[in-house]
Amino acid sequence: MTPTEAVASIESGMTIGIGGWGSRRKPMALVRELLRTDVTDLTVVAFGGPDVGLLAAAGKIRKLVYGFVSLDSIPLDPLFTQARERGELDVEEYDEGMFVAGLRAAAARLDFLPIRAGLGSDVLPANPRVATIASPYSDDVYVAMPALPLDVALIHMNRADPQGNGQFLGPDPYFDDLFAMAATSTIMSAEKVVPTEQLLHDSSFHTLLISRMFVSSVVETPRGAHFTTCEPDYDRDEAFQRHYVESAKDPEPWTAFTQRFLSGNEQNYHDAVEAFHQTEGAK
Known part of the structure; x- marks a missing residue:
């Protein structure tokens, strides 16, 4: 599909999971396409980066479920920080282990999974819906991490085939397979869509992270994770x-940024980025 066709399946009020990790292999072309729609009132589940910042600034997010929101080389995303400080978001913030347990529970169609992470910390009083559970086999007590089911997952791979098998070639899968399995439907973008027999040309079968059985839409988006x-x-x-x-630090330059980079289509975005690097980018 095209990005527009794929994202058209997302409706206001849905819960969407966004794969990637901080500022690493985010499905940014799909996020930018979502910015161009009138969809709002979303619950977003993510190890967040600029995807969360952009959606928050656009007023798309009602609730955010997250382990962190970071740009990696820059510790905090300013747009998320501003929205958080203004109290614009309903939030559930979890320890990373708890967050992954929630995805695993949803992937297995369970209500929860027991985990030790979170015990004795402020994560529990900050999330009053999270209960503890006594082990039926010992005197231990665990956090009963609730499942994080998704209506739609957005993920980005290095390669995909037209049937929906996805391959990562970088250093980390970033739990994208769990996002796909936790979702009712998954939109997978990829740098390149290739015939199935070519998926093993660049690496071994261990990199075939995403099974076609979990994918609803495949979108070819060269440089689709930029930036x-x-x-x-x-x-x-x-x-x-x-x-x-x-x-993002002040309204006037942010308005100029959105007009320059986010007001057109995806090709307009990449053209504007190229022009940026020819002028300001080298400074």
């Missing part, structure tokens, strides 16, 4: 990420 990493295809665009952060 986050998509190793080994490309690194994070650090100059552009710094520009994003600096622009």
